[in-house]
Amino acid sequence: MDFVSRSEWGAPSTSPAAYLASARGVKVHYLGTAYTSRAHEGCAAYVRQLRAAHLANTAENYVDVAYNLLVCEHGTVYEGRGAHRRSGANGSATLNTAHYAVCALLGSSGLTEPPDAMLRGLRDAIDYLRREGAAGSEVLGHRDGYATSCPGEPLHAWVRAGAPRPAGPIPAPDPPPDPAPVEEDLMPVPEVLLESLPGGPELPAGEWLEVPAAEDTVVLRGPCVYAVTATVALTGVPDGARVRLRFSHVDIATRRRYRRLAVDLPQRAGEVTGQVSASGRLPRGQYLKLQALAELGGVSVSHRTIEGLYWPEG
Ligand SMILES: [Zn+2]
Ligand SMILES: [Zn+2]
Structure with missing residues (x-):
């Protein structure tokens, strides 16, 4: 043996x-x-x-x-x-x-x-x-x-x-x-992910929108193991409107989406900043993307930071 x-x-x-x-x-x-x-x-x-x-x-x-x-x-x-x-x-x-x-x-x-x-x-x-x-x-x-x-x-x-x-x-x-x-x-050396970007899109009311990263909406490409956190600042949040963030895995070929847990941002009018984290294994052929949802119109992303570690595989 x-x-x-x-x-x-x-x-x-x-x-x-x-x-x-x-x-x-x-x-x-x-x-x-x-x-x-x-x-x-x-x-x-x-x-x-x-x-x-x-x-x-x-x-x-x-x-x-x-x-x-x-x-x-x-x-x-x-x-x-x-x-x-x-x-x-x-x-x-x-x-x-x-x-x-x-x-x-x-x-x-x-x-x-x-x-x-x-x-x-x-x-x-x-x-x-x-x-x-x-x-x-x-x-x-x-x-x-x-x-x-x-x-x-x-x-x-x-x-x-x-x-x-x-x-x-x-x-x-x-x-x-x-x-x-x-x-x-002892452990594979991870790659560092750090993107801090001013500005961002306006969120269509009641619809999940993919938040652009540095070049497009792709945060990471599989295969890799990752642990990332996104911090998103929003402006123009109407009083009482729910705003949510989530990561998801998107299959490149089928566009099928595997959602991670969404988080609710604090309910406050005006400027709101929230964070969402995700970790796990991103299979080959899938993207990791960040999404935001605002229940009411008028909400815009004013800044987003994505930071974390990932271990490329294969
Ligand atoms: Zn062997
Ligand atoms: Zn098993």
Whole structure:
């Protein structure tokens, strides 16, 4: 078994997740996003990136990467929360207490078929949780007991077959472990986003308007992981008129919009300044946009600042 501990891939050595004495078994997950097959040198960086994205996910309020173990296409097992820690990936506190969560670095597009080396690694991960984490004999997919397509059909077929260790040549002896990452390499370095622009459009009454950023209405292009805040100043707000701000993800091809939570600005006549924040993962083929809505006419954007960090992917 090729096992990479948390400190070896650049996470704090123990997970802050809740203690779990034992579990009925293991649930298998996949990424459910686009994932490109890569050289093994890039796998640890992807695990670090995934942890950063989970920590940036304020909706789920994760304390750590959500999975107990992660397995790359080359069969290496990365320690996530580890054994005897409650996962955050199975869908609810009850489900997270019942089963450990093991995630294959396998996509819903790109790399979608688990190579034998990955299946061996997943089998190693399941055996490890039985040995080190008092996991019972159940092996299920995330979709078993929860409404999701995870872990995808190819991996779920393997789970239904009893998660067999693939036959075939004895795997080559373990490669030497990756050198411990140097301090500067603990997390991918983010890009800084900072735009501060005077002026702006008038808002049509009762309609969400995309607020222009520096060049057009695109704040960020996927794929990336981001955490951004917009500060928008408005003038001409009529007494009692509701003004709202939100971020949304817009699919470039279909124009479909995935809205983030909207915030209401303080209800005040005249000049009002409000803030909205968003964080998460912006998939390939999607834009992040900022929108504003005024219930009544006469409201204009007088200044907008967009600041934050993002980690380009892929
Ligand atoms: Zn899942
Ligand atoms: Zn790998």
